[in-house]
Amino acid sequence: MDDEVDEVVAEFLMESHENLDQLDNDFIELEEHPHDKALLASVFRTIHTIKGTCGFLGFSHLESLTHAGEHLLSQLRTGALTLDGPRTSALLAMVDAVRQMMRLIEQTGGDGNAPSEALIAELERLSHPDSDVAAPAPASATHTDSHGDTPDPTDRETTNVVEAEELGTTTVTTQHTAADAATTSEQPAPAAKKPAAKKPAAKKAAAAKKPAAKKPAAVAPTTEAPATAKLGEILVDSGDAEQSAVDLALMEQDLGDDRKVGEIMVAHGSTPPQAVSEALDRQVDQGDNDNKGSIADSTIRVEVTRLDRLMNLVGELVLSRNNILQAVAGNPDRNLVTAAQRLDLITSDLQENLMKTRMQPVGSAWSKMPRVVREVANACGKHVRLEMIGEETELDKTVIDAIRDPLTHLVRNAIDHGIERPDIRKSAGKSSDGRLLLKASHESGQVVIEITDDGGGIDAEKVKAKAVSNGVISPEHAAQMPERDAINLIFLPGFSTAEQVTAVSGRGVGMDVVKTKIEQIGGTVDVNTRLGHGSTFTVKIPLTLAIVPALLVRCAGERFAIPEINVVELVQLKHDAESSGIEMLHNAPVYRLRGQLLPLVDLRGILELSSEATDRITLAVLQADDRQFGVLVDEVVDTQEIVVKPLSRLLSSVSMYAGATIMGDGRVALILDVFRLGQHAHVLSESAGGTRFDRDDERVVANESSTMLLVAAGDRRAALRLDQITRLEQITIDAIEWRGHQQVVQYRGDIMPLVQLGDVMSAGGGLSESDELTVVVCGHGPHVGLVVDTIIDICVTDSTTLVDAEQNTVVLQEKVTEIVDVERVLAAGGVYPTDQGAYGDYDQSGAYADEYEGSMV
Amino acid sequence: MAEPTSYCTFWLDGQRFGIEVLEVQEVLRTQSMTPVPLAPTAINGLINLRGQIITAIDLRERLELPSREDGDASVNIVVRTDEGPVSILVDSIGGVLEVDRADFELPPETVYGAGRDLIAGVYKVDGPLLHVLDVGRVIGELVTATRKGDA
The missing domain is CATH 1.10.287 (Helix Hairpins)
Known part of the structure; x- marks a missing residue:
């Protein structure tokens, strides 16, 4: 018995949750078309159903709340009141409160002990026609005026709730407005039909408690579909009208009278209004039965x-x-x-x-958007019109769940930062209402979601200025940065261009999280913007996460899978060094692909695999993060649909893999994470220090993982933090000049002092015999050149790197390396003034601790 | 008299070890192993256990014992852990041994190195001593170590 009750409650909750989601959208639409009676009726019905069922199940607080809401809605439905902003807000608040109580019921089985008195009072206040908000709508009066024969509209304004004796008139009225709505709005019927179709079983209980005649008649127009019996037929069958009267009415309709049959007949006096309403009721019942049958037969809920x-x-x-x-x-x-x-x-x-x-329409991730848009727009004092195209585009459920938050964030952002205030829009010659377009479509095995606003666009210069002031990039870097790269700076952690921080966004966590989340599911996000015309954020995501097409490559005898989504093309190279086409740019391998320099990554090298020579090399051109790079592999084996399996937590230190999969022969193959691969090889930028953008860990990571430049000075190896270095230069010995006892060179129109790293480290070396010096240009303000013997490599330290904090040494590439803090060395070298003496207190014993930074652990 | 406990025994570098039988899911012969480049050295690779991908830990590496010679067979003992099944790679499998709680002794102070943490104790049974492996620690330290790297 108990189980039965629980089941009823569970079903009630499930149905109500769905209906409430629909309500959110209905209310927003209602605010735009406050006279859409069909919509209003559907809203009324939903609330009414909830109220009826919770009364039946004994949830009295929920009942009194929904009762207050229903009362207000019934006032709106009769036209005694108009739906305006405050009323919509109150009703939405009610929806929220109902949702909250339902959650409570779900968890505790009861609807709490706190009736929402304030909200109920507010709803009741707004139910009064003379509440300060709005007078009875003139619009509804004009509708009724046009009826001629219908009773005086003022009669109805004084009647509170629609009861049976009133049904005749209201029915006629609603019918008329529904017909109006049909000509103005695109499809009122399906919208209103949805809740009817989802008619819960629990509703039967509610309906059973009420006399049949009280069933809200306003639903009638929406279900008066050709599928059900014609109104005239019902009237004739029940003996309330003559066939001839019906024919006459139909003829008038043909002649251009756009009123409904029932309406015309009432106007002719050929049938009583009461009879029409009863007939409509019957029609509704028929429609309901039809719907119930088909839905129950064709769908099934599965966990x-x-x-x-x-x-x-x-x-x-x-x-x-x-x-x-x-x-x-x-x-x-x-x-x-x-x-x-x-x-x-x-x-x-x-x-x-x-x-x-497992596919769901992307619309299910969008269902909350109208509400989000409304709220954010209200909070920002902006007017925004939301358009959604392609809601029916289907996506795997896991993907939908994963993109829900990022999408919401993008939408908030577009309203908060993109769309301008109405006054600004007007002065720019745009309509005061901003337009926000959500568009989804399928494109070559991916789903593309675009979020377009017609706002101010993104100002690349502002972005640059902000990035410079936040210390994300150097001013020089900014000056050279192409506009496109500059705009992509918004995806960096800790970046926010909002001049004022609002409650909605601008707290500095945002786009980077969006980007990370989308990349986590193998998607990409991209922005296109035209200053003054708006921006489009394009999110591309895979259809599903579980099974992906992949390219299988072999390298040093092992197979690796690369998701095809990242593969741009394959290039077969000859093996011998001269004809392979692989060239060295300083020390980095590159390949000229149709005139463009493509940075290369050797998979063997990056995965530290054994390097036996192979007679063939294949270059896989990959794309991640909007950049292309080449990966050198031994051969391409095949393409295959692979089932992605996560790696154990035991392997979470290795970020290079997106998972593993089992091949046809039963062996396991690792799936390469192309994004991380690019980062690891420094092909993709690792701006702002960290490779991961988790909000909480941001600072920690910046300390834990650093990209270091490995150099040799004399007999020692030193590591310099890459973010302290501006450029690497070769300088001929002839270029060196002297300023006092300081070696200097002219560099980019400046005088750049040179410091011998070997001297500073007491490592010997000094001027090399060759007539070229390798100089590490440091400092973002005035440059300083650090003269080193050779540049060995670039590598990343992380917490797995062996570090001796006290001695500031680190084991990089299996060799002990000293960490050099550039700033301090330069200061000690007399180049930067500090409170230390010009040449510092250098001895071998331990004073290095000052010069070398200790934050590497 | 304490309840007898059963141990699944195996051999590693000439020493006898044991894992409590209840912790063991199954024992597999040499599996084709997919190495994981860049992974910690104690991780030998990945094996396919009926469609499930399982990480294999080289117990020799973990106990800082000399590496197995190339070509020497190894046995996977799949144990149930909080991280799901994990395979522990050993030299060869023994049998199931019932021991008496009374014969248990904690490792003496003179045991040093990785074994100190990973060996929960020994049973003084007939024949070679039975080293009791603390599976939780064998796995746990790897997880915490890698977690740091993950942060």
């Missing part, structure tokens, strides 16, 4: 975990299939081969169909 389990099993099946296909290849038994091929087809089909069951 997501069950689908997940199925998905895993199909993943296994796909692997076994691959296994069998491989084993069967070349087998002379034709029956076996045929069976394997059939298994192949069926498995693919099964996989595809199961994927479809």
Whole structure:
């Protein structure tokens, strides 16, 4: 028995949650079309259903709250009141409160002990026509005026709730307005029909408690679809009207009278209004029955975990299939081969169909957007019109869940930072209402979501200035930076261009988190902007996360999978160094691909694999983070659909892999994380220190992981933090001049002092015999040249790097390396004035602690 | 008299070790192992256990014992842990040994190195001593070590 009750409650909650989501949107739409009676009726019905059921189930607080809401809605429905801003807000607040109580019911089984008195009082206040908000709507009066024969509208204004005896008139009125709405708004019927279609079983209980006649008649126009019996037929059947009267009314309609049949007949006096309303009721019931039947028969609710389990099993099946296909290849038994091929087809089909069951329209991630837009726009004092295209585009559920937050953030951002205030818009010659477009579409196996605003666009110069003042980039860097790169700075951690921090956004966490989250699911985010015309954020995401097409490559005998989404093209190279086309740019390998220099990453090198020579090299051109780079692999094996499996936490220190997969032969292959690969190889920038953008860890990471330049000075190896270094230069010995006892060179129109790193470290070395000096140009203000013997490499330290904090040494590339803090060395070298003596107190014993920074641990 | 406990025994560099039977999920012969470049040295690679990808830990490396010679067979003992199943790579498998709690002794102070932390104690049984492996620590330290790197 108890179980039964629980089940009823559970069903009630489930249905109500869905209906409440719909309500959010209905209210927003209602605010735009306050006279859309069909919509109003559907809203009324939803609240009414909840109220009825919770009364039945004994949730009295929820009942009194929804009752207050229903009362206000009924006033709106009769036209006694108009829906305006404050009323919409109060009703939305009610929806929220209802949601909260439902959550409480879900958790505790009761609706709490705090009736929402304030909210109820507010709803009641707003239910009074003379509450300060709005007078009875003139619009509704004009509608009724046009009826001629219908009773005086003032009669209705004094009547509070629509009761049975009133039904006749209200029905006629609503019918008329619904017809109006049909000509103005695109599709009022489906919108209002949805809640009707989702009619909960619990509602039956609610409806059963009420006399049938009280069923809200206003639904009638929306269900008066051709599928159900015609109104005239019902009237004739019930004996309330003559067939001839119906024919006459239909004729008038044909002649251009756009009123409904029932309406015309009432106007003619050929049937009583009461009869029309009853007939409409019957029609509604018929419609409801039809809907209920079809929905219940054609859909079934399934827990997501069950689908997940199925998905895993199909993943296994796909692997076994691959296994069998491989084993069967070349087998002379034709029956076996045929069976394997059939298994192949069926498995693919099964996989595809199961994927479809997990697909949801992207609209389900958007359902809260109208509400978000309204609230953010109100908070910012802006007018925003939201348009959504392609809500039906389908995506895997896990992907939808993953993009919900980033999308919401982008939408908030577009309103807060993109769309201007109405006055600014007007002075710019735009309409005062901003336009925000959400658009989803399929494009070559991916889903593309665009968020477009027609706001002010992003000012590259402002972005640069901000980045410089935040210390994200140097002024020199900014000056050379192309506009496109500058705009992409907004995706860096800790960046925010909002001149004033608002409650909505501008707290410095934002776009970087959006970008990280989208990249986590293998997607990309990109921005296009035209100053003064608005911006478009383009989010590209894979359809599903579980099974992805991948390129299999071999390197040093091991196979690795690269998601095809990242692969741009493959280039076969000759092996011998001269003809391979691989050139060295200083010490970094590059390849000229159609006139463009493509930075290269040797997979062997980066994965520290054994380097036996192979006779073929393939260059896979990959793309991540809007940049391309080449990865050198031994050969490309195949392309295959792979099932992505996560790696154990035991391997979480290795960020290079996006997961692992099982190949056809049963062996495991690692999936390369192209983004991290690029970062690891320094092909992709690691701006602002950290490679990860987790908000909380940002600062910690910046300390823990540094990119270091390895140099040799005399007999010692030193590591310099890359972010303290501006450029690397070769300077001929002839260029060196003297200023006092200081060696200087002319560099970019400046006089740059030179410091011998070997001298500073007491490591010997000094001027090399060659007539070229390798100079590390340091400092973002006045430059200083640090003369080193050779540049060895660039490498990343992280917490797995062996560090001796006291001695400021670190083991890089298996050799002990001293960490040199450039600033301090320069200061000690007499180049920067400090409170230390010009040449510092250098001795070998431990004074280095001052010069070398200790933050590496 | 304490309740007898059963240990799954195995051999590693000539020493006898044991893992409590209840912790052991299964024992597998040499599996094709996919190495994980850049991973900590104690991680031998990944194996495919009926569609599940499992990380294999080289216990010799973990106990700082000399590496197994190339070509020497190894056995995977798959243990249940908080991180899901994990394979522990050992030289060869022994049998199941029932021991008496009374024969248990903590490792003496003279045991040093990685073994000090990873060996929970020894049973003075007939034949070679039975070293009791603390599986939680074998796994746990790797997780915390890598977590730091992950931060």
